[in-house]
Amino acid sequence: MSANTHINAPTQFIEAGSIRFAYRKIGKPSGIPILLLGHFRATMENWDPTITEGLGQDRSVILFSNTGVGATSGKTPDTVLQMAKDAIMFIEALGLKQLDLLGFSLGGFIAQQITIIRPDPVRRLVLAGTGPEGGEDMAAYPDHVTKAAINEIPVLEDFLLLFFSQSEKSQQAGRDFWERRHLRISDVEPASSMETMGAQGKAIAAWGVPGSSYSQLNKINQPVLITNGNNDIMVPTSNSYLMFRHIPSSKLILYPDSGHGFLFQYPSEFVSDVREFLNQAL
Amino acid sequence: MSANTHINAPTQFIEAGSIRFAYRKIGKPSGIPILLLGHFRATMENWDPTITEGLGQDRSVILFSNTGVGATSGKTPDTVLQMAKDAIMFIEALGLKQLDLLGFSLGGFIAQQITIIRPDPVRRLVLAGTGPEGGEDMAAYPDHVTKAAINEIPVLEDFLLLFFSQSEKSQQAGRDFWERRHLRISDVEPASSMETMGAQGKAIAAWGVPGSSYSQLNKINQPVLITNGNNDIMVPTSNSYLMFRHIPSSKLILYPDSGHGFLFQYPSEFVSDVREFLNQAL
Numbered sequence: 001m002s003a004n005t006h007i008n009a010p011t012q013f014i015e016a017g018s019i020r021f022a023y024r025k026i027g028k029p030s031g032i033p034i035l036l037l038g039h040f041r042a043t044m045e046n047w048d049p050t051i052t053e054g055l056g057q058d059r060s061v062i063l064f065s066n067t068g069v070g071a072t073s074g075k076t077p078d079t080v081l082q083m084a085k086d087a088i089m090f091i092e093a094l095g096l097k098q099l100d101l102l103g104f105s106l107g108g109f110i111a112q113q114i115t116i117i118r119p120d121p122v123r124r125l126v127l128a129g130t131g132p133e134g135g136e137d138m139a140a141y142p143d144h145v146t147k148a149a150i151n152e153i154p155v156l157e158d159f160l161l162l163f164f165s166q167s168e169k170s171q172q173a174g175r176d177f178w179e180r181r182h183l184r185i186s187d188v189e190p191a192s193s194m195e196t197m198g199a200q201g202k203a204i205a206a207w208g209v210p211g212s213s214y215s216q217l218n219k220i221n222q223p224v225l226i227t228n229g230n231n232d233i234m235v236p237t238s239n240s241y242l243m244f245r246h247i248p249s250s251k252l253i254l255y256p257d258s259g260h261g262f263l264f265q266y267p268s269e270f271v272s273d274v275r276e277f278l279n280q281a282l
Numbered sequence: 283m284s285a286n287t288h289i290n291a292p293t294q295f296i297e298a299g300s301i302r303f304a305y306r307k308i309g310k311p312s313g314i315p316i317l318l319l320g321h322f323r324a325t326m327e328n329w330d331p332t333i334t335e336g337l338g339q340d341r342s343v344i345l346f347s348n349t350g351v352g353a354t355s356g357k358t359p360d361t362v363l364q365m366a367k368d369a370i371m372f373i374e375a376l377g378l379k380q381l382d383l384l385g386f387s388l389g390g391f392i393a394q395q396i397t398i399i400r401p402d403p404v405r406r407l408v409l410a411g412t413g414p415e416g417g418e419d420m421a422a423y424p425d426h427v428t429k430a431a432i433n434e435i436p437v438l439e440d441f442l443l444l445f446f447s448q449s450e451k452s453q454q455a456g457r458d459f460w461e462r463r464h465l466r467i468s469d470v471e472p473a474s475s476m477e478t479m480g481a482q483g484k485a486i487a488a489w490g491v492p493g494s495s496y497s498q499l500n501k502i503n504q505p506v507l508i509t510n511g512n513n514d515i516m517v518p519t520s521n522s523y524l525m526f527r528h529i530p531s532s533k534l535i536l537y538p539d540s541g542h543g544f545l546f547q548y549p550s551e552f553v554s555d556v557r558e559f560l561n562q563a564l
Contacts, residue, residue: 223538230526230527230532241523244512244536245512248538248539249538249539250512250538251535251536251537251538252534252535252536253533253534253535254526254533254534255533256505256530256531256532256533257530257531269558269562272558273555273558276551276554276555276558280551
């Protein structure tokens with residue numbers, strides 16, 4: 001059985017509860033799979049082929065759209081907790097007894113929540129550009145950031161502002177990412193709806209309300225890799241350091257001259273760092 | 283020409299100014315060399331063979347003893363600045379036009395200082411378990427830490443307290459390191475003198491006096507990899523995060539369940555992370 005590429009992996013569907021989940025499998029069809037959980041408004045089209053295929057060199061990489069997102073049916077819930085429960089339903093429907101999770105941004109909130117409420121199947125956890133419940137400066141954004149983030153049809157300029165630093169190198173990396181992420185042209189998901197955006201926005205705002213003691217974090221017993229850019233304006237970088245200090249078995253990697261989209265800026269380095277983490281004996 | 287191992291690399295000497303410097307070359311005798319700068323009281327015997335030979339897979343790894351340390355002649359200076367000037371004298375005597383630096387602890391202070399006062403030959407910089415001039419909580423230690431650090435003949439128990447976490451896994455890694463670092467039994471350096479300890483202690487105390495604006499750090503233009511354990515009681519981990527925020531092209535990696543000696547606890551992972559950093563195109 002040959003490996004699916006990012007471009008040719010067929011969109012598949014599986015029913016769980018009353019939801020019909022859209023998903024794709026990329027890479028080697030064996031080994032402990034890794035499930036990728038995406039950012040605010042993202043569908044499966046928002047991932048970087050360099051990352052999905054890079055990680056797919058030694059494992060099965062599963063993309064999916066959660067309830068109400070992209071081609072998945074249902075109404076997007078407005079809490080991180082319910083999103084986590086829906087993702088667990090999807091994981092169980094696929095019959096996965098053990099898997100790794102990679103959560104980016106909102107996907108990182110959900111990945112933490114899954115690991116806290118259903119730790120057993122989760123072997124290792126990668127948190128990218130994300131923060132803990134009640135983290136630092138996660139409850140409000142400057143106006144120009146909000147404006148770009150809720151633009152009805154997101155354009156390159158929005159991503160360059162929200163995901164990349166202002167250096168020419170970072171901006172160019174952003175344009176390169178934009179090209180890579182549009183390489184898949186058939187069997188693509190519809191963009192998320194404005195309704196989904198509203199529900200996710202509500203979930204993110206509630207997650208960001210300050211005042212947590214982070215007591216949930218030290219219940220995470222899995223090895224965790226925490227990653228971010230040095231200047232993330234969506235989920236401030238200090239939250240990665242904060243999670244590192246509270247999650248017992250965590251390793252922290254922060255990348256230079258980059259923002260929320262650091263993983264799309266340094267996809268090869270990110271893949272190398274994540275593979276080292278996932279493959280090492282502990 | 284076959285590569286020298288940690289065990290068999292002969293101690294060599296080179297004169298610079300009025301000093302006769304002891305040094306060794308390990309690994310591949312080509313490529314851009316990396317100079318290792320060691321910790322408080324360390325001689326060349328205090329490095330980990332897994333690290334020196336691991337890095338030596340694709341470059342020449344140079345160990346040396348600075349003025350007054352180990353088998354090197356002269357009187358150990360009592361400022362980081364003079365230690366940096368002496369190291370530069372050694373680098374120039376070897377005729378090295380370009381090199382990488384890896385500074386651990388006190389060696390990291392010196393490596394920063396070299397890079398600030400003589401940036402030209404320095405290609406990339408690895409800072410391990412170290413902090414900036416005037417960093418956080420670097421001016422004083424708890425009594426039991428000081429007592430172990432100045433023990434006239436350092437023993438395993440001192441290293442286990444100072445360099446490793448209190449978990450059984452970390453302590454075992456410490457014992458394993460202790461065995462590795464005693465594998466070389468012939469042509470070894472004498473331990474550093476009490477005089478050297480006093481001078482280095484004075485230099486470290488002066489470096490740690492708080493109140494710096496860290497304005498020197500943003501003059502470092504080289505790519506820098508900053509690394510530490512999650513709970514370093516010698517140079518608190520917060521200083522690694524602090525350097526990361528001030529050095530423009532820096533990447534930060536912090537390791538779980540470890541202290542000052544994280545690199546000796548995770549030598550293979552550290553080698554992998556450092557090689558990725560040194561070998562990558564930028």
